[in-house]
Amino acid sequence: MENLLRPIYQERASQPNTLGVLLYEKLHDQSPVTDNFDVILLIVVREAEEDWYVKHYEFEQKTAAMHIVDEQLLNEWIDKSGYRKAIDWLINGKVIFDRNEYMANLKETLHQFPEKNRKLKKAVEFAKLIRAYRECKDLYNSKHYMDANSLMVRSLHYLARVTVLEKGFHPEITVWNQVKKIDPEVYKLYEELMESEESLEKKISLMLLASDFAIHSRAEHGAEHLLNLMKEKEEPWSFGELKVHPELQAYTLDLSILLEYLVERKIIKTVLVETKGQSIFHRQYVLK
Template sequence: MLRPIYQERASLSDTLSVLLIENQRLDDPITDAFDEVLFIISSNNEVPIQSKHYTDGERKAAMHTISEKQLTHWLLVGTNKKIIDWLILGKVYFDRDEYAERLKQRLSEDPLFGRSVKMGMELAKMIRAYNEGKIHFERKQYMDAYINALNCLQHLARMVAIKHNTLPEKTVWSQMKKVDPSVYKLYEELIGSEENLEKRLDLVFLASEFFIHNYTNEASEHLLNILDLKDSWTIQELYDHKELSLYSSNLEFFIEYLVDKQLIEIVCVPSKNELLYHRQYRSQRGRNAL
């Protein structure tokens, strides 16, 4: 049923790979309960995702065409775990320049694809949640502070899982019981302790500050490595970088934090207005070593 479809797709110049994933049972979650999934990777990034459903009257199949850019985004961010299953379990029917095979090999050698960027993104989110929560806490807005404290611990747990080379799961707190019981204990104290809310929040924010400090060097490695590629960067150049764009709205906040920690240096560049300077950024790490 699907042969003419994947043969047609394989003939297109922008098709990189065609894989077929077959279900192992009727309600197989990997194929979304379809009998087969035709997974096509395209170098055309104009349309990130394109899906079609087929049937011959008895069996049903889904075809998903994913752009290379969207696939890389999912692998780095880790928001679509099913894609990894498709790449690993899929039977390759067409593979231009061994694109899928090389990707499979990389995933087998490094199951936590993009570990450094994942850690950086989680630390950036944790720092924002921590800072916003502390502001609410100091203003005695305890319920708003509680929400931020919970988010802060969630990003901490995900970062700890990544550090231990495991993908963070949806049930990350069950995961933490095995990976790092001390982090789970902190979560347990926040949601279940008999202490009053103010004391629980104070404990969480103190512990979060400690964890942020301990993880800063390792989790900022990805951003600092990119900064090392040039003498200095404008903020727009950093936003335009394909990997740094994954930090989204947390990028500027993260940069300012690293400036404060003297890991990033401000470079003042003259502008047309003699009273103002353009603010650019460079890694302080290499300069400190001189």
């Protein structure tokens, strides 16, 4: 396979802004990880004209997809779980060109999964978990049970990803296979949702209670990235200060609902600052 594709990637490898080329072959007949292509060529470049360029090929009854990705976008995918398949390619793919050991170092970093990166990804997934859980609860209270059920599946998926990150691993596409091995209690929640013979209303009601406990018990660890950052100063933070902080950009869209949850759980407290308006206060946040 590599020999057949060499003419395609060699042209790219000769360009000075190409950092590395990786090859990933599909493992099963049906492969969501490769969008069912037989092989993926991932080419990482620096300062590309397009952040992400994709081209499809066919040869000898085989198919290939070439992804040329700017280094900055790839790092965003890694930090924000923006394109999860790419992490699978990086971890399990074969490096076939490497400039100054760029790809080797990147694979090693993913393998070691430094604590700082892990806390950031955990905060991203935990914030998504809070949003999905709250939306599910609102739909349930509005008696939209089928939509609530969809949101419950999504919130459990985020819970699974948080659980895997707690154990120091990257969540894979087959995240429930990982959870089954490392946290049977969380896996049992998913089983109960899928297999319960209760009415939809009763099933979601029970899952909301169980999920609330699972989320509550993980609150401080899940939000550790945010809480550690807030220790940088003793004075209260305005939401505006937190929103523009460069280290929080990976989950800024879910920051507001995460803060509100932490206030409710009394992990963070609010400080009210007077404004020119009578009985109207600015709301600021500080660690409890």
